[in-house]
Amino acid sequence: MLYSKAAPGENLIIRGARVLDPTENVDAVLDVRIDGGTIAELGARLDPNAHRIVEAEGLTLAPAFVDPHVHLRTPGREDEETIGSGTQAAAAGGYCAILAMPNTDPVVDSAAVLGSLIEAAEADAELPVGFLAAITKSQEGAELTEMGELADAGAAGFTDDGRPVTAPGLMRRALQYGAVTRRPLAVHCEEPTLSRDGQMHEGAVSAELGFSGYPSVAESLMVERDLSLAAYERRPIHVLHVSARESVEAVRTAQARGVEVTAEVTPHHLCLTDEAVRSLDANLKMNPPLRAADDRGALIEGLRDGTIQAVATDHAPHARHEKEAPFEAAPFGVTGLETSFAALYTHLVEPGLIPLETLLERMSTGPAAVYDLPAPKIAAGEPANLVVLDLAASRRVEEGDFRSRSANSWLLGERLTGRVRLTVAAGRVVYAA
């Protein structure tokens, strides 16, 4: 289900870092020895055994991150991102695996398109990538894709991300038939007759700026519908990029009733509110939109208490000339792969809103579990998927530093604390700084 270019695992010893793996209950200063890409030993003052040595005193070593929601723009918009550039960006962000969304041109709705992506990943992907396939043909919300064949061909899951499955009857069929795939179904929840031409969250800020509002209820109504259908069909479901308090509450209530529902949230929804849109900066335009302070509070609480299992960047690269336009004319979406940890460390961990351990879990084990991917673990015998973080270093986000082909970041010019120093993915060093 995950594909990357073949490369031999490395021999490496990382010395003196604080090893922090919340899932494995490890929190100690240790050396980590990697033999041929597999974690061989954790311990004090390990014998380098002719391995390459990385001095990591004062740094934090954790399981590498998993991003369950990335737009690689391939095929169709290779000017914005490719599998190569997107996975390099992910490596710089501390990721060891990412999942790409199928809303490309053409849409990933057939085994042929999926097969060509898998081939491309085996040639160009710096780190393991999985591909979700569409629920409906061309994501038009009319006919189911051949989900069985797509699953056999390696689809990591199914989604029409970017669009809702508008008809409830079709959503029900997707839940029913999707059972044969044994892959997660992920839903973009938006009631289009309510979001209409909405440009930002509907509230006091949109009232003042004059933008057409995209109300919270446009999301939460669809979340509630999909949860009802999932409960009725007794099928698991994953809610993409929740943004509204009412959506978090609906997910929490459904979980308490025993519905198998997971959810993800983006760094920008966790860090910003609709107040930021006052700048009219097109890099603050995304779908779902930034919501009110109360919604942000609910998202943070949902991430903290585990209602929301995963941080997902919804990395959405856009060509410069498309974002260099008045807010209303610009496309929705912002990048996020290279800044997610630092943004969340700066905005959530440093102010004490969530513990570091929780953030690490929600960026790694949490999203891996949603898609049933192997969880990155810092333990002997596990494949080396780890990130070394410098929690004392800070850096201004500059356009020139991105490995992504696009720079439509909401963080340009902001100083963030927490830098990725080393990423090891599938036993290979994919990033070092």
Added chain:
Amino acid sequence: MADIRVMRDDLLPPSPSERRHLLSIADLSRDDVQRLLATARSFARSLEREMKKLPTLRGRTVVNMFYESSTRTSSSFELAAKRLSADTMSIKASGSSVDKGESLKDTALTLGAYDPDVIVIRHPQIGAAQFVAQVTRAHVVNAGDGKHQHPTQALLDLYTLQDEFGRLEGLHVAIVGDVLHSRVARSLIQALGLMGSGVTLVAPPPLLPRDVEAMGCETSTEIDAIKAADVVYVLRMQRERMQEGANYVPSLREYTARWGVTPERLRPGQKIMHPGPMNRGVEIDPRVADAADALIETQVRAGLVTRMAVLYDLLTTGPVGVRAAQLTEVA
């Protein structure tokens, strides 16, 4: 006094040290507004003379970029610039490279290459004026950006009110109609609030923006609420902004029946304003539009002197209050 300063031929405006723009009423202080209104008054007196042209902005260039149809705003900006002896150039979306799909950035850069002192822009998209301010070196005046702002309209409305009542503090203005789609309403709510006037918005529920009270105004969905106001400001029912099937109101007929401003719904002595163009018989009864209490023509005249004042103010080193556009750093 500002009027003496304005009319001295030898006092050419010095180069401003900082680029200033008029993008939104939210960028202005009370002092800025008072200064602009005082300058407009001095221009009004100068226009009473036989020779109406002032040499004040001789050698300056004002470019008008109009991406939406406009009679009042475009003609008054053009005349304002001419009255101040500036060179003017007008670009309309139709018949220009915009028709060929040129982006706003490229059009702005092209016009910016002529080093205009001021670019006046009217555009259907929110943020267009700020965008032009970011990509050119000119002073930018927002002549309407989508549903966002129309600051010179609000200033001319303040001028009209001040002229009529001799004060702004404590006035009560009822704004009636399609607030949701109205940049005029948004600018005016802020401007009136800034100057100490009270505002009540009266509209059908779907045409009142959610949480608009946060802007510091009262709201009502009953037309009777206009009776308490000193001034009834009637907004245009913007048929062009009403999307098919949006169902904001069931029909214009029903709108007129419930929210149309008629003589019967007014109290004697209430003043009437309208930003134009009017839909007579829709939002405003013709008898109201033509009544002696209507200030609608005064508004048009105020538009000229107010826009002269804005151009003058931007190109001289008045106290800085119109901020330079910049992206606020994300918190």
